[in-house]
Amino acid sequence: MKSSVPSEYSEAYIALGANLGDREQTLTEAIQMLGDHSDIEIVRCSGLYETAPVGYIDQPSFLNMVLMLRTTLEPEPLLMSMLDVENKLGRVRDIRWGPRTVDLDLLWMDHQQLHTERLELPHPRMNERAFVLVPLAEIVSSDQHPELFYSVQQSLQLIEAEQQGIHYVKAFTMPFNSKLK
Ligand SMILES: Nc1ncnc2c1ncn2[C@@H]1O[C@H](COP(=O)(O)OP(=O)(O)OP(=O)(O)O)[C@@H](O)[C@H]1O
């Protein structure tokens, strides 16, 4: 299906995580819901990674991945669409960094730096998280986003030890008839 996103669009990377319920199904639904938004085109998805919980460790392991999208939305409306997807998939916010059905974090958007009440860009903790950097490194192209590519490579070297808890599970494939092939 032809992209509904016109030429003047932004490119962004979103990190997804889930550690409650049918994690893979929830991540698939989250990506489908984002892709169904007329102003968003999902361009590329990393594989799925089984990751040990970080921060609040008394919880089940996560499935994590990262995707790249194109959008005509501005950063805050994109964040609102992401929060809407989380709510529709039943996310309950109780313990900070605790278990969740799904979590969507906006990592990076067209080199923009933003610090508003609702949104910080780039994500302030992305460079210290192997569960973000490892899938992100899988899909960031040094041709398209060289600054981000080299920053991710450098951060990965700095947190080498942390990568022990990250295990590649499989490639991520959308179900048949979705726009993302
Ligand atoms: N780059 C960003 N991506 C997603 N949410 C952000 C971002 N910057 C600020 N926020 C704000 O953070 C709020 C809390 O997000 P959430 O509860 O998902 O945090 P978390 O994912 O548990 O922790 P962390 O932010 O460390 O990943 C969101 O409602 C959103 O307004």
Ligand SMILES: Nc1nc2c(c(=O)[nH]1)N=C(CO)CN2
């Ligand atoms: N492995 C892993 N650990 C986490 C994750 C996550 O997505 N994966 N998200 C958190 C809050 O954003 C806190 N800890």
